[in-house]
Each structure stands twice: as C-alpha cells, then as structure tokens.
Amino acid sequence: MPVAAQRFVLPYNSVMTTASPIPKDLTACPDCDLLLHTDDATHDRQGHCPRCDALLWDVSNHARDIDFAAAISGLLLFVPAVTLPILHFSMAGQHGSNSLIDGVWRLWQESEQLLAVLILLCSVVAPLVHMLLAATIGLCQRLQRYPNLYPRWLKWHNWMRSWSMLEVYAMGIIVAYVKMMHDGDVAVAPGTYCLSALLLCIILCNQYFSEEQAWQCWEQRTNA
Amino acid sequence: MTITARDRGLARCEACAKLSRLPLKNKQETRHCPRCNSALSYRRPLSLQFSWAYTLAATVLLIPANFLPILTVVSFGQGDPDTIMSGVVKLWESELQLVAAVVFIASIAVPVTKLVIIVMLMLVVQVRLPLSKQQCTILYRFIHFIGRWSMLDLFMISILVTLVHMGNIANVESGPAATAFAAVVVLTLFAANSFDPRLLWDLDHD
Numbered sequence: 001m002p003v004a005a006q007r008f009v010l011p012y013n014s015v016m017t018t019a020s021p022i023p024k025d026l027t028a029c030p031d032c033d034l035l036l037h038t039d040d041a042t043h044d045r046q047g048h049c050p051r052c053d054a055l056l057w058d059v060s061n062h063a064r065d066i067d068f069a070a071a072i073s074g075l076l077l078f079v080p081a082v083t084l085p086i087l088h089f090s091m092a093g094q095h096g097s098n099s100l101i102d103g104v105w106r107l108w109q110e111s112e113q114l115l116a117v118l119i120l121l122c123s124v125v126a127p128l129v130h131m132l133l134a135a136t137i138g139l140c141q142r143l144q145r146y147p148n149l150y151p152r153w154l155k156w157h158n159w160m161r162s163w164s165m166l167e168v169y170a171m172g173i174i175v176a177y178v179k180m181m182h183d184g185d186v187a188v189a190p191g192t193y194c195l196s197a198l199l200l201c202i203i204l205c206n207q208y209f210s211e212e213q214a215w216q217c218w219e220q221r222t223n224a
Numbered sequence: 225m226t227i228t229a230r231d232r233g234l235a236r237c238e239a240c241a242k243l244s245r246l247p248l249k250n251k252q253e254t255r256h257c258p259r260c261n262s263a264l265s266y267r268r269p270l271s272l273q274f275s276w277a278y279t280l281a282a283t284v285l286l287i288p289a290n291f292l293p294i295l296t297v298v299s300f301g302q303g304d305p306d307t308i309m310s311g312v313v314k315l316w317e318s319e320l321q322l323v324a325a326v327v328f329i330a331s332i333a334v335p336v337t338k339l340v341i342i343v344m345l346m347l348v349v350q351v352r353l354p355l356s357k358q359q360c361t362i363l364y365r366f367i368h369f370i371g372r373w374s375m376l377d378l379f380m381i382s383i384l385v386t387l388v389h390m391g392n393i394a395n396v397e398s399g400p401a402a403t404a405f406a407a408v409v410v411l412t413l414f415a416a417n418s419f420d421p422r423l424l425w426d427l428d429h430d
Contacts (some may be wrong), residue, residue: 014324026243028229028236031361032425035229051226052361089387091299091394098323098386103379106386113397115406119382122375153258155239165372167377171326178323178386179315179380183299183394215240219259 004042011090019141019217021057022047029054057212065107067208074131074201081198083126084191091184099191100124126164127202132203133157137214146221154214161206166199211221228422228429234395235264269289271420274345278415279342285408286335293399295381305399306330308377330376331405338367338374338412342419349423357424364421371416374409 027036029049036049036056047056084096098106100123102155107116133153140146180186229236235246237257246255246264255264270315293305306314308331315324341363347353348360381398 023241023243026234027241028234028243030236030241031364031421032227033230033236033422034425035227035232035234052358052421054361054365077389087383087387091390094390094393096387097388098383103382103386106389107382107398110398111401114403115378115381115398118406118410119378123379123382151240155260155262158239165375168372168375171330171373172376172383175323175326175376176377176380176383178320180384180388182318183326183388212241215242216257221425 002173006122007151019087019213019220021059021213023057023212024216027056027082029056058144059212064208067205067210068135068142068203070201071131071134071138072206074127074198075135075207077194077198077201078128078131081191081194082128084197085189086191087177087180088189089180089184097189100195122163122165123169123176126160127166130157130164131202132158133160134209141214141217144221150218154211154218158211164202166202170195170199226428228425230266231429235266236266236360237262238268246352247278261389267422267426268420269420271423272349273417274418275342275346278411278418279339279346280424282335282408282411282415283339284340285404285411289401289405289408292334292404294377294401294405295399296397297384297385297388297394298397299394307401310404327377327380330373334370335408335412338371338416341367342412342415345419345421345424349427352427357428360424361421364424365418367412371409371413374412378406380411 009067022038023037025037027038028034029036029052031054032052034049034051038047046058048054049056057095082100085099087098089096104116104120104124107119133156137150137153137157140150173195175187177188229243233245233247234243235255236243237260240257240260242257242259244255244264246266256262257264290308292307294308295311295387297303308327312328312332314322315327316322332380344353344355345364348355362377381402384396385398388394401407
C-alpha cells in the first residue's frame with residue numbers, strides 16, 4: 001500500500017511553531033491594562049479581553065504563508081497600480097486621465113505641496129514600504145536570519161501600515177467617477193484593476209500578519 | 225477585584241506589547257524594553273496634554289477648512305469655487321444623493337464627531353463624567369476606525385484635479401481649504417493616537 005507523501009517540510013517550520021501569535025504566559029490588555037494569563041488559551045482562535053472586549057490575538061494557523069505571499073504579490077502589482085491611468089475622462093473632444101503618481105505631481109505643481117506630500121505618503125510611500133517590509137520580515141523568518149535592523153523594520157512596518165490608506169483612495173475613485181459621470185464620458189482604465197488587486201493583497205497581508213509572532217521570532221533568535 | 229499590569233509593576237511596551245518589570249523608584253532613569261529597546265512607561269507619557277493640543281488645533285482649523293473654497297470646477301469658463309458644504313449641496317441637487325451622503329459623512333460628520341468624542345473621553349478622565357467605561361472604550365475604537373476615512377475628500381481632489389485638466393474647456397482647481405482640511409484630518413489622527421484608553425479604566429482603581 002503506497003504511503004501518503006509527506007508534506008514538504010521547510011526548515012522554518014520548527015521556529016514558526018514555537019513562535020505563536022499568542023503572547024507567552026502573561027499579557028496586558030492594550031486598552032484597559034488588565035493582566036491576563038495566556039497559558040490555557042492556546043486553543044482559542046481569537047483572544048478577547050474579558051473586561052473591555054479588545055482583540056488580543058487572532059490565530060490563523062491554517063494560513064501562515066498568506067501574508068508573505070500577499071506581500072510579494074502586492075509588490076509585483078505596485079508599479080502598474082501606481083503608474084497606469086486609473087480613470088479616463090473625455091469631454092468635448094478633449095481627453096484626460098489620472099494615475100496615483102500623476103495626482104501627487106499635479107497637486108505639487110499647483111503649489112499645494114503640503115497636500116501633495118500627505119497624499120504621496122498615504123497612497124504611494126506607505127503602501128510600498130509596508131509591503132516591502134512585510135516581505136522582508138517574512139523572508140527573515142523563513143531564512144531564520146535576523147539582522148540587527150529587524151526590530152526597527154517591525155516598528156516601521158507598523159507605522160507604515162497605519163498610514164497606508166489605499167482603501168480610502170479606492171472609495172475616492174468611486175466618488176470621483178460618479179461625480180463626473182454627468183459632465184462627460186468617464187471610463188475605468190487598467191490602473192483601477194491593478195489597484196483593486198493591490199488592495200486585496202494589502203488587506204490579506206494585514207489580516208494574516210502577526211506582529212507578536214514576528215517579535216517572538218526575534219526574541220528566540222537573541223536567546224539562542 | 226481586577227488586577228492590572230501596573231498593579232504588579234509590569235509595563236506593556238507600546239511598540240512590541242511585551243510585558244516587563246518597571247520599578248517605580250528612580251524615575252529619572254528611562255527603562256527600555258528588553259525585546260525591542262523602546263522606552264517603557266506604564267501609560268503614554270503626557271497623553272492628555274498632547275491630545276488636548278491636537279484637538280484644539282484641529283478645532284481651530286475646522287473653520288478655514290469649512291469656510292474657504294476647497295474645489296473650483298470651471299467648465300467653458302463658468303464655475304464658482306465650492307466649499308465642502310456647497311459641494312455636498314450641489315451633489316445632492318444633481319440627483320447624486322448617495323455620493324452626497326458619502327462625502328458629507330467623510331468630510332463633515334466624521335471630523336466633527338471625532339473631535340466631540342475625543343473631548344468627551346478626555347472630560348471623562350479629567351472631570352470624571354459618569355459614563356460607562358465599556359461604552360467609552362467602544363467610542364475610542366470607533367474614532368480609531370473612522371479617522372482615516374476623512375482622507376476621502378483629499379484623495380478625490382487629487383483625482384479630479386488631474387483628471388479634469390483641459391485648459392479652457394474644463395478645469396478643476398483645488399482651493400486653500402484643502403490644506404486646512406488635510407491638517408484637520410492629520411491632527412485628529414494624532415489626537416486619537418495620543419489618547420491612552422487605559423486612563424479611563426484607571427478611574428476604577430484610584
């Protein structure tokens with residue numbers, strides 16, 4: 001009788017199983033500072049604070065590679081999503097189109113520099129650096145090599161994640177589309193599809209990335 | 225009786241969430257997290273002071289943001305500058321009620337609600353308004369969640385300014401309110417980030 005093929009085991013599996021999204025032994029609720037034991041909580045999928053119901057951890061063991069895969073896909077999609085035209089507009093024989101990076105440049109030329117910088121950060125720089133760092137951190141965990149910059153990367157990753165606002169930008173595209181519908185012909189251009197796919201990657205990457213696990217990987221390296 | 229981490233002399237790292245022992249004595253010396261090397265403290269330092277400063281600045285900037293023109297749509301030489309509110313009204317009048325509602329919520333309702341909620345939370349901590357801690361925490365999470373959606377109007381301006389740039393036939397220009405509004409959004413984000421919700425729960429322990 002044929003033996004079922006063993007699942008190919010990558011070397012990082014040993015580390016990934018000891019580093020978990022659940023904090024070791026004790027944790028404090030970020031919102032109300034309640035001290036909590038986490039020893040007997042390993043089987044719960046999600047941990048909530050009993051006093052204020054804050055989400056403490058979310059175990060998604062079934063999908064431990066999704067964040068890494070999503071980060072790499074996001075990086076591949078990034079350049080077309082930022083440079084390709086998002087909407088086409090035509091009116092009285094004249095045409096216009098816009099892309100993410102054009103929008104920033106146009107504002108800069110209209111001497112709205114502060115606004116241009118803010119939009120550059122929220123719609124281009126933060127998503128790019130967030131994906132880059134998520135992929136780098138994922139790679140570090142898989143190669144089990146943790147450079148000294150690793151803690152700084154994790155902190156930057158967090159900061160960039162909070163400033164990446166492409167989902168709001170997508171809503172802005174919809175509002176702009178509807179707003180211009182009556183004045184001329186508006187059409188969706190290829191950039192929108194790339195942007196939607198990039199957005200999906202960012203959401204998946206956020207959903208499955210566990211910060212606590214990434215920190216525990218770093219801790220175990222320093223202890224070893 | 226519930227026990228907080230601070231009762232046991234444990235501080236939660238703001239950057240990596242690790243608990244570590246933080247002695248109350250010799251306060252001059254800053255302790256650093258053993259895992260990520262960030263400075264440790266029991267509560268965000270000067271949380272209320274920073275929150276008040278950001279909130280007041282944002283409230284003042286709401287005035288230019290709402291009364292100065294934010295967007296001018298010129299087509300065939302005609303068009304007036306629009307403020308945020310007149311833009312919403314125009315959208316509503318041109319049978320685009322849904323979009324008008326989205327823009328109204330994102331640009332007017334969200335910033336104002338955020339400021340009201342932050343002021344309320346800070347008053348709960350400072351004057352001990354008798355409000356439920358659970359509900360205050362829910363409000364705190366709510367302002368964190370909705371804050372970023374105020375950026376909608378700014379992104380829309382960036383899209384329209386680039387898309388409709390056709391010289392005399394049609395042109396969209398941004399106005400001075402855009403920068404003021406951007407400042408309001410960023411300042412309210414800062415205000416929400418510097419407020420420490422654990423201060424609400426500390427009221428039960430004193």
